[in-house]
Amino acid sequence: MWPLFALFLGLAVGSFLNVVIHRLPRGESVVYPPSRCPQCGHRLGPWDLVPVLSYLALKGRCRYCARPISPRYPLVEALTGGLFLLASLFYPPGVEALLVFLFLAFLVALAFIDVDTFELPDPLTYGLLFLGLLASWALAFPLPFRESLDGSLMAAGGSPWWRVTGTFS
Numbered sequence: 001m002w003p004l005f006a007l008f009l010g011l012a013v014g015s016f017l018n019v020v021i022h023r024l025p026r027g028e029s030v031v032y033p034p035s036r037c038p039q040c041g042h043r044l045g046p047w048d049l050v051p052v053l054s055y056l057a058l059k060g061r062c063r064y065c066a067r068p069i070s071p072r073y074p075l076v077e078a079l080t081g082g083l084f085l086l087a088s089l090f091y092p093p094g095v096e097a098l099l100v101f102l103f104l105a106f107l108v109a110l111a112f113i114d115v116d117t118f119e120l121p122d123p124l125t126y127g128l129l130f131l132g133l134l135a136s137w138a139l140a141f142p143l144p145f146r147e148s149l150d151g152s153l154m155a156a157g158g159s160p161w162w163r164v165t166g167t168f169s
């Protein structure tokens with residue numbers, strides 16, 4: 001049941017990631033307005049938003065204007081569903097699994113936005129950084145907090161200050 005749940009959760013999250021990937025670089029809200037066909041602007045109904053299946057049922061065309069829809073949409077959904085499914089095989093239901101799902105979702109959004117715009121939006125990169133440090137601080141997952149902070153600071157381009165000053169060593 002758990003892998004199946006993870007798959008469906010991933011498909012739904014992937015559907016939302018499509019919105020994030022499309023709108024975030026444009027500085028638009030990711031929650032409002034509801035999804036529309038990028039071609040004709042027709043508002044999409046609940047049946048048009050069923051991940052992957054709606055795309056297959058409509059043979060990759062908009063229900064309203066019949067113009068082709070990018071295969072990117074079902075691809076992002078299927079990819080996210082697949083990644084969540086895979087993660088569920090390594091992590092039992094729990095906080096760690098949810099954190100891994102969240103991490104994967106951020107990475108999928110970042111990867112596609114990077115392909116589109118050659119940029120990684122700050123809300124996502126700092127969100128990921130904050131998420132990682134918070135998880136590490138609260139749960140020592142996936143690394144103890146010291147190591148995470150160390151890694152973050154090194155990534156930021158500076159040697160950890162306690163190594164330099166010897167404060168904690």
Ligand SMILES: [Zn+2]
Pocket residue numbers: 037038039040041042062063064065066067
């Ligand atoms: Zn349309």
